[in-house]
Amino acid sequence: MKLALGVSDLAEPTLRFAAQYGVTHLKVDAALFLGEDQRGVVDEERLADAVRRTADYGIEIGVVLLPQGRETQHWNIRLGTPGRESEIEDVCRTIGIVGRQGIPVVEYVFNLLGNRRPDAEPRGRGGAVVSWFDGEWADGLPGDDALGAEPEEIWDRIARFLERAVPAAEKAGVRLGCHHDDPPVPGIGGETRVLCSLEGMKRLVETVPSDSNGLTLCLGTVAEMGEDVPEVIRWFGSRRKINHVHFRNVKGSLPHFEESFLDDGDTDMLEAMRAFKEVDYDGTLIPDHVPGSDEDSFCRGSAFALGYMKALMKAAGIQGGA
Numbered sequence: 001m002k003l004a005l006g007v008s009d010l011a012e013p014t015l016r017f018a019a020q021y022g023v024t025h026l027k028v029d030a031a032l033f034l035g036e037d038q039r040g041v042v043d044e045e046r047l048a049d050a051v052r053r054t055a056d057y058g059i060e061i062g063v064v065l066l067p068q069g070r071e072t073q074h075w076n077i078r079l080g081t082p083g084r085e086s087e088i089e090d091v092c093r094t095i096g097i098v099g100r101q102g103i104p105v106v107e108y109v110f111n112l113l114g115n116r117r118p119d120a121e122p123r124g125r126g127g128a129v130v131s132w133f134d135g136e137w138a139d140g141l142p143g144d145d146a147l148g149a150e151p152e153e154i155w156d157r158i159a160r161f162l163e164r165a166v167p168a169a170e171k172a173g174v175r176l177g178c179h180h181d182d183p184p185v186p187g188i189g190g191e192t193r194v195l196c197s198l199e200g201m202k203r204l205v206e207t208v209p210s211d212s213n214g215l216t217l218c219l220g221t222v223a224e225m226g227e228d229v230p231e232v233i234r235w236f237g238s239r240r241k242i243n244h245v246h247f248r249n250v251k252g253s254l255p256h257f258e259e260s261f262l263d264d265g266d267t268d269m270l271e272a273m274r275a276f277k278e279v280d281y282d283g284t285l286i287p288d289h290v291p292g293s294d295e296d297s298f299c300r301g302s303a304f305a306l307g308y309m310k311a312l313m314k315a316a317g318i319q320g321g322a
Contacts, residue, residue, distance in 0.1 A: 025062030099172025135255030143190030237279025
């Protein structure tokens with residue numbers, strides 16, 4: 001198993017921080033290797049340079065995340081609008097470049113509005129700033145009718161994408177990791193969502209059967225659904241459908257939940273780590289949505305989470321992460 005960190009830049013302080021805290025792999029945004037509009041195909045030389053620079057710190061790039069924002073690289077794919085065919089080609093070419101650079105995973109989302117939450121607030125332990133969600137708040141959001149569709153139409157869009165992207169990933173030696181919907185609700189802001197349940201997650205990995213078609217398993221989102229996190233790990237992990245992991249904890253589940261420190265949520269994270277060992281998961285896992293303090297929230301929150309994860313690995317008898 002590989003202790004990883006998601007980063008938004010590859011500057012020297014970021015790489016030095018990762019190396020100091022025992023990180024061996026990074027998740028990086030494809031936006032770092034695209035133009036300002038975050039469209040088209042990643043620049044292979046810029047990606048190769050990033051691979052070389054991270055190697056200088058004893059770190060590998062383990063995951064590349066496709067852009068998520070409006071009108072970026074695979075927006076029309078998700079919306080089902082004209083332009084999606086050329087976007088699918090751009091994603092397939094990007095997957096090929098990622099594979100040539102020895103990076104094993106491409107992560108993506110299939111929703112349009114991303115992680116919709118109210119502004120983070122000091123609700124956590126000791127007044128730590130955390131993200132939270134409430135169903136009544138979500139019901140009051142303005143809706144965009146252009147984002148709505150029948151669920152089966154969304155599944156048709158997913159299938160159309162996977163039927164091209166999965167073979168490209170197989171050829172490149174890459175695994176795809178789809179992050180299921182967070183918050184896991186069937187509709188928000190007018191958008192229809194289908195990857196908001198265990199049933200939807202299972203359907204996705206069965207749509208195009210392949211080792212390259214899998215999940216970014218977000219433990220926090222699974223807990224938000226009210227599911228048993230270790231059991232979900234066992235179901236997908238035993239089928240080799242976990243290609244990347246967001247290792248986080250929450251308090252509560254829908255319709256109201258709050259992010260938490262790893263040791264302060266409802267999920268027993270040691271049991272979760274033991275479940276990963278049971279299924280012989282050997283991929284990357286990152287801390288995600290770390291609670292923030294009054295200062296230096298990314299580094300402080302990430303340092304705590306990384307240390308806690310390393311300790312859980314050791315307690316579960318897992319090699320790696322150091």
